Each structure stands twice: as structure tokens, then as C-alpha cells.
Amino acid sequence: MNLVHLLLRQARQCPDRLAILYGTEPWATHAQWAQRSAGLAQRMRAAGLVPGDRVMLFMRNQPRYLEILWAAWWAGLVVVPVNAKLHPREAEWIVANAGARWAFVTHDVASEPLAGLQQQIDVESDACDDLLTPVGDAWAVPVVEREAQDLAWLFYTSGTTGRPKGVMLTHRNLMTMGLTYFIDVDPVSSEDAIVYAAPMSHGAGLYAIPHLMAGARHVVPASGGVEPAELFALGEAIGPLSTFAAPTIVKRLVDHAEQHGIQAEASARAFKTIVYGGAPMYAADIARALRVMGPRFVQIYGQGETPMVGTALSRRQLADTAHPRHTERMASVGVAQTPVQVRVADADGRSLPTGAVGEVLIKGDSVMAGYWNNPEASSAAVRDGWLFTGDVGCLDADGFLTLKDRSKDLIISGGSNIYPREVEEVLLTAPGVAEVAVVGLPDAEWGEAVVAFVVLQPGSTATRDTLDRHCLASMARFKRPKRYEIVTELPKNNYGKVLKTELRQRLADPAHAASGQRSAM
Known part of the structure; x- marks a missing residue:
């Protein structure tokens, strides 16, 4: 294999069908x-x-x-x-x-x-x-x-906490991922075109496999990256594009469409499918994306350790506004993809009942062979074939998975569990808020206190007081941030994920803590 x-x-x-383009120019x-x-x-x-x-x-x-x-x-x-x-x-x-x-x-x-x-x-x-x-x-x-179990792709994790680990992906892992795309993500024809705007070293490059399976075209933008105007123009020139994008890239595309008055019909000429994943996509953001660009979005949840395969939230599910639980489904990451099982378990790996919050586990032919030269980490991550993802979530009665947070990001304040994503979802609906990241700060009285780092939209008049009133109107008092840090940007790694470890380090810095106390609520 x-x-x-x-x-x-x-x-x-x-043999003569065009396979690769560099911008609009034929390459091979x-x-x-x-x-x-x-x-x-x-x-x-x-x-x-x-x-x-x-x-x-x-x-x-x-x-x-x-x-x-x-x-x-x-x-x-x-x-x-x-x-x-x-x-x-x-x-x-x-x-x-x-x-x-x-x-x-x-x-x-x-x-x-x-x-x-x-x-x-x-x-x-x-x-x-x-x-x-x-x-x-x-x-x-x-x-x-x-052989199917031989290595094909040695992917190094982003290393947000210490040195990255080498994820060993086999030919079987990647073949499984490729075939799954057609079933759970998007059908592909030889007339389609995938554009590589996100790094090809990550998920975007992996999606070359299903598109080659279908004989589709592969497009590398001349800029080599994410330039929304270029991507819209490419789609208009060579036909609707498919792409994989982190939520930060989706936001840039949606911003561009909104700022330039590009209607959903015009977006459909430029983009067939935008698959998003790799970091949280908040319900407010996907609702806006659908409103501005129309039904061309599919969400996937996976990890480097189970590449692009975990759950999927289809465009049909995203568009099913008549469903009584549509709001909850919009905030989920969908249902298990066809070749894997997904369950939620306690610390000992025992399955939890519907609705209970625990660690997300995934099992199937997409799960990695282990970490390169790291048997201890491999044994901790994969047990009896189940990948312990480190993500915290819950399953509803229909099998939809809703992620709460990474287990290491959970905040315990006054003995109560607080999931940063829940607070972030609320703050993102506040007028004038562009981005949010919530972390825990050690607190002598409560164990941990909730701190929100907030990036405001240009011209926003939001203040710490207005943000606090917004939170109090939408969530239990114990969950609301005890402190709001207004910042110009959030630290992110090379794949667009917010570095919460760095935010915690900022809070631990005495100089920052002193200035922060003056801004605390």
C-alpha cells in the first residue's frame, strides 16, 4: 500500500489532464x-x-x-x-x-x-x-x-508545551483519511480544484491525497499564502475552489467578502467548499460566515495523531436551521466520521453517559502508529487502540460532539469547573469584540480566577465595564471573568492556534501582574 x-x-x-497550477498558470x-x-x-x-x-x-x-x-x-x-x-x-x-x-x-x-x-x-x-x-x-x-503499517509522514506537533513530538503516520492512516474525505467531508470530481493557502506541511497538504484520488486540480497561489483578494480572483478565474483553513483564515475570507460587498452568489463562484478545523470555531463566527458567504462550509475535528479524521459537521447539518437543536449543533464539531469510533471517558478510560463531560477518545485506522522514538508518550496517548486526545467534550443523544476545551485549559474556581470556551463564546457576542482567549490565574482564595484577554474591533468603544455587564447578562456569576485584559493581538503559533501557555506566562510575570491588578474588575 x-x-x-x-x-x-x-x-x-x-496523462494530459492538467494537475498542478501555480496561480492561474499551468505547472504540470x-x-x-x-x-x-x-x-x-x-x-x-x-x-x-x-x-x-x-x-x-x-x-x-x-x-x-x-x-x-x-x-x-x-x-x-x-x-x-x-x-x-x-x-x-x-x-x-x-x-x-x-x-x-x-x-x-x-x-x-x-x-x-x-x-x-x-x-x-x-x-x-x-x-x-x-x-x-x-x-x-x-x-x-x-x-x-x-506495507500498510510503514511510515509515510512524520509530523511534528506544534510544541506549545515543550519540544514537539513526531507523530508517526502510516500509508494506511493517510489512505483512510483520503477515502474518508469523500464520505464525510465533501464529494470531489476531476473538475474540482483545491487551493493551498494554509501551510502544505499541515492539514492543507494532507488534503492533496483525496483530491489526487479524484484527479482534481491542485492550485498553489502565487503569493504562497493567504491573500483573500488573490483567492477570490483565483476562484473566479479557474472555477470554484476547495480549501482547508484554520478559523483565523476563514475570518479573513469573511472579512474580505463583507468589506468588499461580495454577495453569497459571488462567493459561490469563487469557493466550492471551505473545510475548517485545527482550532475552535465559535458559533457566532460560523453563523456570520454562513450569512456572508453562504453554505460552503464544513467543519472537521481531528488531530495530528488522527489526521483530519475524528468528527465532521456537514454543510447540510450547518444549514438545517429548522432542526430544534440547530443552535447546539452549530456549536458542536459534528458526528464521528465513518472509519472511527468516538467516545467520552473519565480519567480511567471508562465511557461516560450522554451529556457527561470527559476526555474525547478516538479509535480507528486513522490513529497514528505512535510518537517517534518516544514509547512513554505513545503508551500514554494510545491505549487499547484508543487515542486519548486531551480534549474535553460531551456527546449528545444524536452523537454530536461538543468540545469544551483542552483538559489542561480547564479552570477550577471555588471547586467549580469552568470551561474557557464557554466564556469565550459569550464574549464574542459582545459588541465590538474581535477575538477572545480565556485562561485561569492562580488565586489564593478561589484556586483559580478567570481572566479574559480581549482584542477589540477597530473603533470599538467596548470597555471592561460593558464586557462585564454583557457576561453577567449571559452566564452564571461564578463563570464571568474576574479580570479583562484589553490587548492588540493574541499570541498564536504557526498554525493559528492561540498560545494560552504564553498568556499564562504573561500573567505570572510580576510586572504584568502589577499593571493587570490596576485593570482588574
Whole structure:
């Protein structure tokens, strides 16, 4: 079960169909893609790389990403995708931990050699062009066959608390993810186009697999990232786009559509499907997105440890406003995707009844093989086949999962559990509020006190007093923030997730604490 056969299948059946575009410009047909990947695979094997060796991709979004990814699998290698926003020293730590032998980079990301590598290739160089040129008949280059349980993708977690861990994803894991997309997320045809605006080193890149399965087009924007005007124009030029986006990217697209008066009909010409996930999407935000851009959204919940597969909230469920529990479903992350089981359990792994809050567990063929060279963490995370996600949530009678928070983010104040997301949901409905993050502050009397970091919209007149009145009108007094910090922005990692650890560190800083006490309610 080698994922490279997905490319070979398309290259043989429809060799001349356009497969990759760079902006609106054609980059490669399926046959050209396969020929280039074969050439690189041939040269990597000739240079001494053997099946199971790790090859790092430390580069911004670029059409070569797809060619190199499938070349590595052709040669039986394991890809180590690294976010282009990481510092080179952080990338070097991953090189050492993964034992990567080669790295493919873009000059803007790694202008100097990374320590520990045998070979570093600038993907925009003539040398890389030469490596991708097949020697003789590309179809004669043998595929290094792999077993379903062999590694394909070694993904390093974002490392918000200490060093990242290498998530070992197998060919079976990724094949499961690809096939599940058609059943639970979105049907795909050969006329479709997926655009890579979010980092290809993460979920966006993984969705290349189902779109290759369907023979769809792959589009890398010329900017290599998220430029809303560019993405809307691309969709108008080449046909409605599908994309994976973190909620922060969705917000930028919706802001652009609203600010430029782009109606839902025009949004439909630019975007077929926007799959969102990777961080909380608050009910108020998705309601606004649907109002501005129409029914083109699907939510997925998964983790790097079960890539893109956990639960899904379909566009049909999001649009079913007549359902008596539509409001609750909008705040959920949907129901279990087809190949997995999802349950909520106590600290000992015992299933909890409907409505009870506990840790979310997932089991199925998408769950990782473990953490690279970290048996202790692997044993703690996967027990009897169940992935202990560290997320806290509850299931309703219809199987819809509502996430409360990460277990480490739970606030216990005066003996009562307070879920930061619940407070954040309320504050996001306050006039003038753009973003919110809620954390706990150690408190001698209560154990922990609730602190809300709030980013205001431009021109907002909201104050700590108005925010507090809004909370008191919508939630129990014990849940309301004891303190409001008005900030210009929230700290986020390279994937757009708010770094609550950093917010807690700010509160622990004596200088910040002193100034904060003056602003406390």
C-alpha cells in the first residue's frame, strides 16, 4: 500500500489532464508530475537513500512540494513536513530528532545550511530541476513497495508545551483519511480544484491525497499564502475552489467578502467548499460566515495523531436551521466520521453517559502508529487502540460532539469547573469584540480566577465595564471573568492556534501582574 500508486493511476488514465497550477498558470499535467517525481525518486535511491529514510520538506507553499512529496513515497521514504514559519534552529532540532538525511527548502526559509543533513536542496534552483528530470523511461522507475503499517509522514506537533513530538503516520492512516474525505467531508470530481493557502506541511497538504484520488486540480497561489483578494480572483478565474483553513483564515475570507460587498452568489463562484478545523470555531463566527458567504462550509475535528479524521459537521447539518437543536449543533464539531469510533471517558478510560463531560477518545485506522522514538508518550496517548486526545467534550443523544476545551485549559474556581470556551463564546457576542482567549490565574482564595484577554474591533468603544455587564447578562456569576485584559493581538503559533501557555506566562510575570491588578474588575 504505497500512496504513490494514486499518482500513477491518474498519470496512466489521464496523462494530459492538467494537475498542478501555480496561480492561474499551468505547472504540470498528471504525466509530467509523475515523470518528475520518478526522476527525483531515481536519484535519491542512486544517492544512497534507502526505504524508511527521512526527508524533510522545509519550504513555503510551492508546486514542487507535491512533486517532491510523491517522489519520496516513490522511493519508499518518509516525509518530514516542517512549517516554513519555524526558525532554522527549530528545524535543526527536528532534523536531529527525526534523523533526516536530506532536506528540500526554499531560500527564504533556509538561506544557510541546516546542521545535521547530508544534502540540502533549494527547490527553486537549477540543481533541483535536474533532480526532477527523469533518466530514461519514467514508467520504468520501480516503485518501492511499502506495507500498510510503514511510515509515510512524520509530523511534528506544534510544541506549545515543550519540544514537539513526531507523530508517526502510516500509508494506511493517510489512505483512510483520503477515502474518508469523500464520505464525510465533501464529494470531489476531476473538475474540482483545491487551493493551498494554509501551510502544505499541515492539514492543507494532507488534503492533496483525496483530491489526487479524484484527479482534481491542485492550485498553489502565487503569493504562497493567504491573500483573500488573490483567492477570490483565483476562484473566479479557474472555477470554484476547495480549501482547508484554520478559523483565523476563514475570518479573513469573511472579512474580505463583507468589506468588499461580495454577495453569497459571488462567493459561490469563487469557493466550492471551505473545510475548517485545527482550532475552535465559535458559533457566532460560523453563523456570520454562513450569512456572508453562504453554505460552503464544513467543519472537521481531528488531530495530528488522527489526521483530519475524528468528527465532521456537514454543510447540510450547518444549514438545517429548522432542526430544534440547530443552535447546539452549530456549536458542536459534528458526528464521528465513518472509519472511527468516538467516545467520552473519565480519567480511567471508562465511557461516560450522554451529556457527561470527559476526555474525547478516538479509535480507528486513522490513529497514528505512535510518537517517534518516544514509547512513554505513545503508551500514554494510545491505549487499547484508543487515542486519548486531551480534549474535553460531551456527546449528545444524536452523537454530536461538543468540545469544551483542552483538559489542561480547564479552570477550577471555588471547586467549580469552568470551561474557557464557554466564556469565550459569550464574549464574542459582545459588541465590538474581535477575538477572545480565556485562561485561569492562580488565586489564593478561589484556586483559580478567570481572566479574559480581549482584542477589540477597530473603533470599538467596548470597555471592561460593558464586557462585564454583557457576561453577567449571559452566564452564571461564578463563570464571568474576574479580570479583562484589553490587548492588540493574541499570541498564536504557526498554525493559528492561540498560545494560552504564553498568556499564562504573561500573567505570572510580576510586572504584568502589577499593571493587570490596576485593570482588574
